[in-house]
Amino acid sequence: MPSATESAEIRSHRPSVVGADEGPKPEYPRRMEGVVEHGFKRGSKDLGFPTANITVEGVPWLNEDGLENTNASSIETMKGTSPTKDPIDGVHFGWVSLRLHDTHPDLQTPPKIQPQHSPDRKSKDHAIFPLSDLKTPPPSSSNWRIYPMVMSIGFNPFYGNKERSAEVFIMNDFQEDFYGDYMRVSILGYIRKELNYIDVESLKNDINTDVDVALKSLARENWGVGKEESWLLGEGYSQELFEEKTREAEERARKKEAIEKAGKEKEKENEAKI
Numbered sequence: 001m002p003s004a005t006e007s008a009e010i011r012s013h014r015p016s017v018v019g020a021d022e023g024p025k026p027e028y029p030r031r032m033e034g035v036v037e038h039g040f041k042r043g044s045k046d047l048g049f050p051t052a053n054i055t056v057e058g059v060p061w062l063n064e065d066g067l068e069n070t071n072a073s074s075i076e077t078m079k080g081t082s083p084t085k086d087p088i089d090g091v092h093f094g095w096v097s098l099r100l101h102d103t104h105p106d107l108q109t110p111p112k113i114q115p116q117h118s119p120d121r122k123s124k125d126h127a128i129f130p131l132s133d134l135k136t137p138p139p140s141s142s143n144w145r146i147y148p149m150v151m152s153i154g155f156n157p158f159y160g161n162k163e164r165s166a167e168v169f170i171m172n173d174f175q176e177d178f179y180g181d182y183m184r185v186s187i188l189g190y191i192r193k194e195l196n197y198i199d200v201e202s203l204k205n206d207i208n209t210d211v212d213v214a215l216k217s218l219a220r221e222n223w224g225v226g227k228e229e230s231w232l233l234g235e236g237y238s239q240e241l242f243e244e245k246t247r248e249a250e251e252r253a254r255k256k257e258a259i260e261k262a263g264k265e266k267e268k269e270n271e272a273k274i
């Protein structure tokens with residue numbers, strides 16, 4: 001984990017765009033897919049940044065490297081100048097698609113990119129992104145919808161998670177949740193390391209900047225949905241795949257619940273002993 005001094009240094013050097021103008025590095029796109037699962041319920045909606053959780057199980061590239069960059073400084077990595085592969089854990093950006101359930105109200109409306117999602121985003125410090133510059137494909141006639149995204153992969157040092165998680169903040173103002181719907185994530189670039197913070201406000205500020213960086217970076221000519229479009233719009237998707245991923249997610253939820261229950265019982269036992 002970076003020290004407080006390193007964290008401060010990283011923050012003071014934040015570039016407004018990441019990745020080369022020519023387009024994503026060779027290790028991209030890094031893809032993930034599965035149904036949207038429940039997270040740790042920390043009320044991230046109250047923070048202004050709800051995150052759609054997707055499993056890290058069975059993703060081949062997730063355990064491939066991440067150590068290759070140990071010689072590159074954080075600043076180098078953030079500027080996109082590192083010659084090695086980007087780390088796996090950290091904050092990433094790219095495109096995400098959802099196969100929204102039939103009754104989801106957003107199927108009736110075009111994507112509404114929301115750069116001022118959280119109250120903080122009204123601040124003058126954060127440039128309002130010209131939405132017309134972002135080349136979002138038009139909604140298709142199916143239930144699939146594509147949006148820009150930022151996500152974190154890792155252990156959320158601010159919360160000290162014991163398990164690795166992947167959490168996607170989608171730059172769209174949704175009218176309804178979409179737990180259980182199928183999600184495909186196409187990561188195109190790396191923004192920064194996950195950091196620890198002195199308070200929630202500092203975390204929110206950095207996520208706000210991540211959103212600005214992601215939108216500006218994706219608006220460039222070579223960073224559109226491009227070759228990922230057919231996969232993001234459901235290529236190779238089937239009802240069987242959906243059912244299989246749903247079963248696996250339900251199994252994980254059952255295990256998580258059992259672990260939480262056992263933890264609570266242990267706590268009660270310990271309290272009774274005192």
Ligand SMILES: Cc1cc2nc3c(=O)[nH]c(=O)nc-3n(C[C@H](O)[C@H](O)[C@H](O)COP(=O)(O)O)c2cc1C
Pocket residue numbers: 038039040041042043044049050051053091150151152155156157158159160167168169193194195196207210
């Ligand atoms: C773009 C983005 C950047 C994030 N950066 C960090 C970070 O640097 N450090 C950290 O501890 N958590 C970071 N998070 C994770 C938040 O802490 C996480 O979304 C929060 O724990 C909510 O968890 P929950 O949705 O499972 O309840 C980031 C999340 C997003 C979407």
Ligand SMILES: Nc1ncnc2c1ncn2[C@@H]1O[C@H](COP(=O)(O)OP(=O)(O)O)[C@@H](O)[C@H]1O
Pocket residue numbers: 036037038039040041042043044045046049050051052053168169170171172173174176177178179
């Ligand atoms: N813009 C958005 N990005 C991601 N998820 C969103 C968004 N808007 C609504 N949601 C919904 O909010 C849920 C996440 O809410 P959150 O408060 O982070 O709870 P959890 O702890 O279950 O992840 C997502 O699973 C999704 O259904």
